[in-house]
Amino acid sequence: MTTRLSIEAAERLVAEAMQRAGTGPAQAASVARALVAAEAAGQGGHGLRRVAAYAAQAKAGKVDGFAAPTTERVRPGVLAVDAAHGFAFPAFDLVAGQLPALACETGIACAAVRRSHHAGVLALTVERFAQEGLVALMVANAPGAMAAWGGTRPLFGTNPIAFAAPLEGADPLVIDLSLSKIARGKVMAARQKGVPLPEGWALDRDGNPTTDPDAAMAGTMVPAGDAKGAALALMVEVLAAGLTGANFAYEASSLFDDVGDPPGLGQFVVAIDPVAIGGPGTLRRLAGLAREIAADPGTRVPGRRGIEARRLAAETGLAVEDDVMAAIAAV
């Protein structure tokens, strides 16, 4: 069974739950917008199901619900952002507010976010830049889940890469992918249900393929594209943690329980002014590329599905499952 909620009602519900758990009103509103938008985009794994864990972490002090993120412009093109062990989304709001001006001035600029938390659906953050006419690339690290290629230790997170570009006369192009072949949430779901995993998803602690969800959780996820995905996950660690001063994946605590130190994860956002670089025809050229893709039967311009799902949800509301409603009410 489900309950249908408008976007506004869902945001209110989440924000109130977060405030009950010990989160400031502005921070709770930011978290609520991000989780509800993720749910509306069809990314339930980063949506309302996260409220219970977020609330437990705020209660336990593993995340500081009252933290106020700060920025420092350490170079003309660099914002150093301290999320102060609060939720990531208030820090992303600051970045979305401040970074575009730097990018327009210097042509390319970046934000390095440290002492941060779960980055959620990166597509939603990079899309904000595209809505302002900027190209954005964002990477985030996550608690250890993948090994270096050939290894067994979970040194890297599933480490998403997201990218958005504005298109003349159309919704932006938005790419968002994690570097594991399959999201780790699917392994957790299989473990909860007690069903085996499909082959090729995960490795056990000795690096051998496994279909046992428990062995997979004790082991590592298979990277997307094998060695190539593992290499890109390493690149993300360097950018999102190495450059920001955040914890590396193997130093970060879990995002799913309320035990231990704050995760202290990092995110790195690059914003680029496409017209400054490519001239006034750039967004038209990008729209042409998207049209070539759309004209090839069987394909889809990345990002369209999520944008359309959010439009539909804005009109007809969200169908929230009863167990999710109950978990939020129980906070």
Added chain:
Amino acid sequence: MTTRLSIEAAERLVAEAMQRAGTGPAQAASVARALVAAEAAGQGGHGLRRVAAYAAQAKAGKVDGFAAPTTERVRPGVLAVDAAHGFAFPAFDLVAGQLPALACETGIACAAVRRSHHAGVLALTVERFAQEGLVALMVANAPGAMAAWGGTRPLFGTNPIAFAAPLEGADPLVIDLSLSKIARGKVMAARQKGVPLPEGWALDRDGNPTTDPDAAMAGTMVPAGDAKGAALALMVEVLAAGLTGANFAYEASSLFDDVGDPPGLGQFVVAIDPVAIGGPGTLRRLAGLAREIAADPGTRVPGRRGIEARRLAAETGLAVEDDVMAAIAAV
């Protein structure tokens, strides 16, 4: 049979061949350094075997061997680079010379190269930045070889991504991967030998898996990580061609024959000052990450193999196959 040449002798041999084909002395020297370094790094597909095609293209005017690349600093953090339909390597030399100063000033800077040619082994270019203490990310597009996910038209190149980061007290970390599962050169090699392809490498013109090299050349390459590799290849098109004003993959002529207009490809390089962003301990932290990788049995820190191969070649020279020697002599 092979001939053993010192690095210097190999560079002289290539530079002389390029000059005979109609390439300026400085441009020929740059091409020779790049192709010999690729060969020494074990990347024969981007090494001395390219001399014949490069020379034919210079003779035919498909590439302008005398072109002088130019740069314009269009924003504090942006170099717009016109390779002027010459070889890519003289343009990369300019970028390697000029971009670090911008990156140190603004914290992050980029070079957008248009009207360019074969980018060769990107690892060699990004490594130059790491040798100066900078982190570098580079992408290049290439003639159409991969489809958008689910499609059949070769809209994207195999589009490499490369990344380098300096490590305190160690060789840099260097990642370099193309976004097709397998290099297209391996399909060409199978076609020459008349042997079938392994399964999973390529699709025919209708998008169906094929092991026939001819059908594969008329079709598309399978992206690394399936839909994820295709999405990243699109990201590379946006950066390397969309932002630079270069041809998209589907507009670019072949790098292997001397027919038609110049390829007009593009490359995009981002250079980042890691210490400006992460503070003085950053390169030590990055070295620690590399040590964690190296400590996991069965793994390798990306880039080490190529750097060691080049060191060995500098000591003992290159073993060049007789057919390659003959092709260079025949220019």
